[in-house]
Amino acid sequence: MTDRRVAVIGTPGKWSTEVLADHLEARTGFRCVVDMAEVVLELETGRLRFGDLVLNELDGVIVKKISEVYSPAADDRIRMLSALEADGVRCFSSPQQIGRLINRLEGTSALARAGVALPTTRVTENAEAALAILDEFGKAILKPLYSTKARGMMVLDARDGPGANREKLSRFRAEHGLFYLQKFVHLGGQDLGMVFLGGEYLCTYARVGDAGAWNTTIHSGGRYEPYQASAELIELGRRAQACFELTFTTVDIALTDQGPVVFEVSAFGGFSGARKGCGIDAAEQLVDYVLNDFGKNE
Template structure:
């Protein structure tokens, strides 16, 4: 089978998935959406000069590095067009589009009855300032970044107007603010593949105690989560319809688990470094099985 790995050439997770698909006998090629084009009136999607409709299926590992909401939506639309031409895309573009946007993701979580931190989204500086004052301490997040990029903790004593104007100048979108959840220096990542729990890891804070991301100096440690955490993660994954995802959970001071995020693409590194679990061949096997169900003769 000819499989497109939608990701970034040379990136560790993209190349790992590509290698895993090849090890399962597939002819896998990396497709960078930043190098794709839609040609009308056909319409067809090309990666440079290769028509993506020539592939038997596509597995999406990354959309590419962009905090630009229009850029993200344009790339998701490329995947929608590919799907509409009859190519199976995992995870489905409409589901990816929900998860990749923090605003839409949090709305979906709340709509599904899953517990989330108190959140405010606004373009108004005065409204954003009032939210920080109401929360006491807040985390300002861009709508379209991952791994903690662009996040900032805000307190009422700070020059909030300057912080919000800087966020706006950097083109990071509306002000997405969540009440800061006091935690013991770690949060939990729970991996779900094809509706099943496959492992979990702690992200333990490093230099910045409030932020647990690896880019901020955090590290991975193996976790043995309670059944409640696993159940929340599976519910979130099933609600979004994602074939592979990581669900980030945090415990508030009262001991209640809250869902912070649902990853549109899932991550390999935390499972491998924290748990010794290589999810790439597991995802490759699931993807190829699904593609064969759609095109059994291939």
């Protein structure tokens, strides 16, 4: 038992948030789940208040979830948390690093600069340019800059013709703005989630898609299964997550006809895949890592 006071930034009532708080309480006797929607930042002092609790007086926070959906508002919450880090509160992961992944373009741009294999990707504000890109790709996934679990994503097929696709682009722009287009890759019914803790490889699980879905997310009916990753595949995941100094993350990898590609590095990482696909309690291991890290810095 340690007397460290570490809060969970997350979604009250959600399993992944609560199981993390459970493990912290068992190890420290302290339990606090912070909903960022209820936090007040005092700019003149840099203090963040959650009810009667001043978060700046904590030893640390584990950032499990900043929002149910990614949006510019989620990025604002990350900027609020930066005040804690500036005040010396240990943040797992760093708000600065998480912020690089909230916006899809910033995250994948970092991966591209590092030479990590990605699906062919084009970004533009111009609808006619987007149609030309679609003709080049033949089939593409149109992705919002802020989204998780394939929410808001749209499959575009050049065979539908420029009229139909121009209308889809117009609807997309009205809601999301910029066109972020990735060449459609065939997943073979599954993609992989590769889990890292403190930069070290933990496990890999497969997300196996529902027969009627184009993506494999659990949100769209997929399921978790174990997967034995090769050393080469693990190295790809390691290179991808190394672009960001995250305490805990999942790297999404697809096995395509042209070789493996990285879809994204998660800003937060999930516990369900590791548990259901690999039988690993990643939340417990994350708490062990965080509390041990305090000991290293004493």
